Amino acid sequence: MSSAPHYFWNYLPLLIQVLIAVGMGCSMATGSWLIGKHRASKAKLAAYECGIPAEGDARGRFSVRFYMVAMLFILFDVEAVFMLPWAVIYRQLPAITGSRMFGFWEILVYLGFVMVGFFYIWKKGILDWSSDKADL
Structure with a gap:
């Protein structure tokens, strides 16, 4: 059955x-x-944002820097999330890999790549909001 x-x-x-x-x-x-x-009025149909009356066109253009910083935030946030599993099993890595220092060197190489990316965007001026135009 x-x-x-x-x-x-x-x-x-x-x-x-x-x-x-x-x-x-x-x-x-x-x-x-x-x-x-369901009574539509001019006040109900008006855009409301944080108690401040709307000014200008809603389809205005944003600076590319806004998107670059948003993408970089997501990128570095994901990189931080990739370090969490390593931190959780750090003490068990010698039993898994057979070497005591393999996990340590592994995360140093990973952080090295992260830091190279960080210094690259820093030198490109993407994080510098004081200047009007950056060499992107």
């Missing part, structure tokens, strides 16, 4: 939870739409 029917019964609580969550979300959105007032 097959145990397949019993296997699917294990997922019944998950299915019930998903159905309840979707049902609650739909019922709250529908209830809000039914109860809420």
Whole structure:
């Protein structure tokens, strides 16, 4: 006799939870739409940002530096995340690799690459916001 029917019964609580969550979300959105007032006015249609009245065009151009700093933040953040697993198993590395210093030299090489990238962007002037134009 097959145990397949019993296997699917294990997922019944998950299915019930998903159905309840979707049902609650739909019922709250529908209830809000039914109860809420739908009177459009000039004040309701105006853009609101941090309590400051909107000025200028919303499609204005941003400096390339804004995007560069955002990408660099993500890049260095991901590099920091890659160091976390190494830090967690640092004491176990001699048993895994067979060498006591392999893990140490491994992270030094990794940090060396990170620092080379950091000094490169520093020398290019990407992090220097005081000058108007950087040599990108």
